[in-house]
Amino acid sequence: MVEIEIQDLSVSYGEHRALRNISLSIPANQIFGIIGPANSGKTTLLKCINRTIDFVDTAKVEGRVSLGGQDVRKVSSVYELRRRIGMVFPLPVGLPMSIYDNVAYGPRMAGMRHRGQLDALVERCLRQAALWDEVKDRLDMLGTKLSGGQQQRLTLARALSLEPDVLCLDEFSIAIDPVTTMKIEEVLLELGKEMTIVLVTNLVQQARRLAQQTAFLNNSELVEVGDTKQMFTKPEHELTYDYVTGNIG
Amino acid sequence: MPDPKTNRYQYFVSRRQNGEGAGGDGSCEHPLPSVRDALANIAQQHGGSAPQVKRLAGYDRVEIFALDKPGAPGQPGRAPRYEFYVDPLGAADGEGTGTAQRPWPDLDTALAGVARLDEQGSIPLAPGEHMALSVREVFSATPIDRRRRRTETIAGIVCGIMTLLLVVPLVLILGHLVVKAWPALSVSFLFENPRTSMTAGGIWAPLVGTFYLVFISLLVASPIGILAGVYLNEYAKDNWFTRIVNLAVVNLAGVPSIVHALFGVGAFVLFAGMGESVLAASCTLAVMTLPVIISSTKEALASVPMTFREACWNMGASRWQTIRTIVLPNSISGILTGVILQVSRAAGETAPILFTGAAFFLNVPDKGLRYFLPYSLDDSCMALSYHLYVLMTQVKGASDEQIAAGNAMPLEHLQYGTAVVLIGLVLAVNSVSIGLRVYLRSHKKW
Numbered sequence: 001m002v003e004i005e006i007q008d009l010s011v012s013y014g015e016h017r018a019l020r021n022i023s024l025s026i027p028a029n030q031i032f033g034i035i036g037p038a039n040s041g042k043t044t045l046l047k048c049i050n051r052t053i054d055f056v057d058t059a060k061v062e063g064r065v066s067l068g069g070q071d072v073r074k075v076s077s078v079y080e081l082r083r084r085i086g087m088v089f090p091l092p093v094g095l096p097m098s099i100y101d102n103v104a105y106g107p108r109m110a111g112m113r114h115r116g117q118l119d120a121l122v123e124r125c126l127r128q129a130a131l132w133d134e135v136k137d138r139l140d141m142l143g144t145k146l147s148g149g150q151q152q153r154l155t156l157a158r159a160l161s162l163e164p165d166v167l168c169l170d171e172f173s174i175a176i177d178p179v180t181t182m183k184i185e186e187v188l189l190e191l192g193k194e195m196t197i198v199l200v201t202n203l204v205q206q207a208r209r210l211a212q213q214t215a216f217l218n219n220s221e222l223v224e225v226g227d228t229k230q231m232f233t234k235p236e237h238e239l240t241y242d243y244v245t246g247n248i249g
Numbered sequence: 250m251p252d253p254k255t256n257r258y259q260y261f262v263s264r265r266q267n268g269e270g271a272g273g274d275g276s277c278e279h280p281l282p283s284v285r286d287a288l289a290n291i292a293q294q295h296g297g298s299a300p301q302v303k304r305l306a307g308y309d310r311v312e313i314f315a316l317d318k319p320g321a322p323g324q325p326g327r328a329p330r331y332e333f334y335v336d337p338l339g340a341a342d343g344e345g346t347g348t349a350q351r352p353w354p355d356l357d358t359a360l361a362g363v364a365r366l367d368e369q370g371s372i373p374l375a376p377g378e379h380m381a382l383s384v385r386e387v388f389s390a391t392p393i394d395r396r397r398r399r400t401e402t403i404a405g406i407v408c409g410i411m412t413l414l415l416v417v418p419l420v421l422i423l424g425h426l427v428v429k430a431w432p433a434l435s436v437s438f439l440f441e442n443p444r445t446s447m448t449a450g451g452i453w454a455p456l457v458g459t460f461y462l463v464f465i466s467l468l469v470a471s472p473i474g475i476l477a478g479v480y481l482n483e484y485a486k487d488n489w490f491t492r493i494v495n496l497a498v499v500n501l502a503g504v505p506s507i508v509h510a511l512f513g514v515g516a517f518v519l520f521a522g523m524g525e526s527v528l529a530a531s532c533t534l535a536v537m538t539l540p541v542i543i544s545s546t547k548e549a550l551a552s553v554p555m556t557f558r559e560a561c562w563n564m565g566a567s568r569w570q571t572i573r574t575i576v577l578p579n580s581i582s583g584i585l586t587g588v589i590l591q592v593s594r595a596a597g598e599t600a601p602i603l604f605t606g607a608a609f610f611l612n613v614p615d616k617g618l619r620y621f622l623p624y625s626l627d628d629s630c631m632a633l634s635y636h637l638y639v640l641m642t643q644v645k646g647a648s649d650e651q652i653a654a655g656n657a658m659p660l661e662h663l664q665y666g667t668a669v670v671l672i673g674l675v676l677a678v679n680s681v682s683i684g685l686r687v688y689l690r691s692h693k694k695w
Binding site for chain 1: 486487556557559560561562563564565566567570574575579694695
């Protein structure tokens with residue numbers, strides 16, 4: 001049960017302001033959608049949650065992000081924080097190692113060595129990501145040799161391998177076909193019952209299908225946040241209405 | 250008449266014909282009497298399917314000029330009064346009007362069309378004016394394309410010749426060396442020590458010395474260089490300090506080797522108290538090879554995509570875990586290639602070892618363990634490059650009697666033999682590096 005609280009978050013890359021005074025509260029164990037046009041700061045927001053923003057030298061972060069009441073700036077181990085948060089980015093990244101090693105990477109880096117445990121874990125994650133049936137006979141194949149859609153599911157399996165409390169998906173369906181997307185969406189609906197999912201998406205209909213609550217970011221600012229149904233039927237802002245109905249963007 | 254440079258075929262027409270009556274070949278001096286005659290001429294030259302015709306290709310143009318009197322072409326630079334087009338894909342219904350939008354489908358239709366317009370009198374040409382008929386064939390080269398293709402061919406040939414010019418000296422040098430050295434080359438030449446004031450025997454002692462120097466210098470330079478490269482590419486933030494370090498690395502690579510030698514004398518021979526020794530010479534070589542090892546390491550690391558690192562960081566891996574599990578395994582071959590290339594450099598350089606540890610001549614035992622390991626770290630040693638220098642400048646050749654008696658070799662044979670072994674060593678090492686690179690490419694994991 002981990003909810004995410006974001007208070008007055010501002011991020012700038014040098015001169016460019018990527019986020020301006022964002023305050024959001026993302027409730028535990030449901031799917032939270034974030035929609036908005038390109039360059040509106042969605043990815044930056046995710047990077048602040050698992051603090052991979054630290055790897056961007058030029059980024060300046062103000063404000064507070066807390067997971068389950070714990071400020072992410074003040075956690076004692078940032079690695080443990082990242083292990084609790086699964087991340088899937090727009091372009092699939094198969095690491096240049098076998099499919100098995102791809103999924104087992106996180107647990108191994110966290111110190112898990114027991115072969116039997118790893119075997120079970122790899123199978124569970126690949127099943128969850130709807131990839132197991134396609135790769136179960138060739139787990140020693142290079143992950144980079146899989147097709148784009150398969151690699152994206154491999155990325156999802158890897159993100160699930162540490163049994164995270166929070167799963168962040170950044171436009172995960174951009175590089176994959178609609179059928180695979182639907183498969184993964186079903187998986188997400190199932191997962192959403194037991195973990196907090198932050199779904200950043202370009203497809204407003206995807207947010208409508210999956211998310212209980214949705215936030216709309218535009219031009220580095222939070223325009224509106226609320227119940228998904230209401231966002232898509234009676235939004236408070238005209239901008240939101242234009243965006244979700246396809247009049248802009 | 251055709252002008253191949255501009256893809257233009259020009260026909261001249263004049264009603265006032267110097268009283269010659271019918272005739273003329275359509276040239277400026279002997280114009281045809283009417284446009285109709287010109288069209289008939291064109292049809293004969295380019296139309297139909299007769300074997301002798303010169304068919305018009307893409308972007309060829311036929312122009313009909315009206316002349317005031319023969320030999321006076323008016324203003325040739327002016328745009329045509331009327332322009333017609335032929336384009337097989339142009340008109341959807343198979344017939345056109347000759348305009349750019351609805352061109353005629355082929356030349357015969359076009360000629361007939363122009364003739365009809367001429368009969369109706371709707372395309373009168375005043376003297377000095379002309380009409381043009383352009384053929385636009387499908388997928389054909391424009392005049393610009395053709396010029397570009399010519400330039401392309403010339404550029405290819407010039408670059409190819411330059412490449413050949415590069416290969417020729419190499420072949421000549423190698424050939425010259427091998428031919429000159431041939432009498433000296435044998436197994437015993439490699440494995441015997443120099444004898445009788447270096448006029449007989451082989452090159453074992455300097456060969457082993459070169460191996461010593463190369464091996465120890467790489468032992469010193471590789472860990473420092475590779476780890477520094479890892480720091481600069483993986484850990485260092487982009488700030489003024491990093492930039493200065495990078496600048497220093499680049500500039501260090503450009504320092505002349507004799508300056509390295511001087512530094513070696515100061516730092517290792519004198520300050521560190523190593524004396525003129527294998528160790529001092531190796532360290533000097535190491536300093537010389539370091540910058541290139543650092544740069545090639547950085548380059549190899551940078552070729553690993555950033556997304557791999559980000560994926561690992563997102564899994565909670567630390568920087569070092571990421572480097573160890575993803576970055577290094579996928580760049581090690583590139584790093585090794587860079588290191589191996591430095592072997593040949595270290596083996597070939599003379600200047601850095603000149604004052605720091607190279608010996609003019611050392612007596613090396615001909616058998617026993619000391620035959621294989623003749624030098625200790627604080628000894629000076631012989632080296633191939635310096636040995637060659639000594640043979641060229643310091644050794645007096647053996648007398649003809651000695652050579653005739655089989656006690657000595659002609660000096661020239663020794664010199665060229667040494668040179669061939671040195672260059673052979675370098676080429677062999679380089680081939681290993683190339684082989685590694687080829688293997689690396691064929692085993693790329695993404």
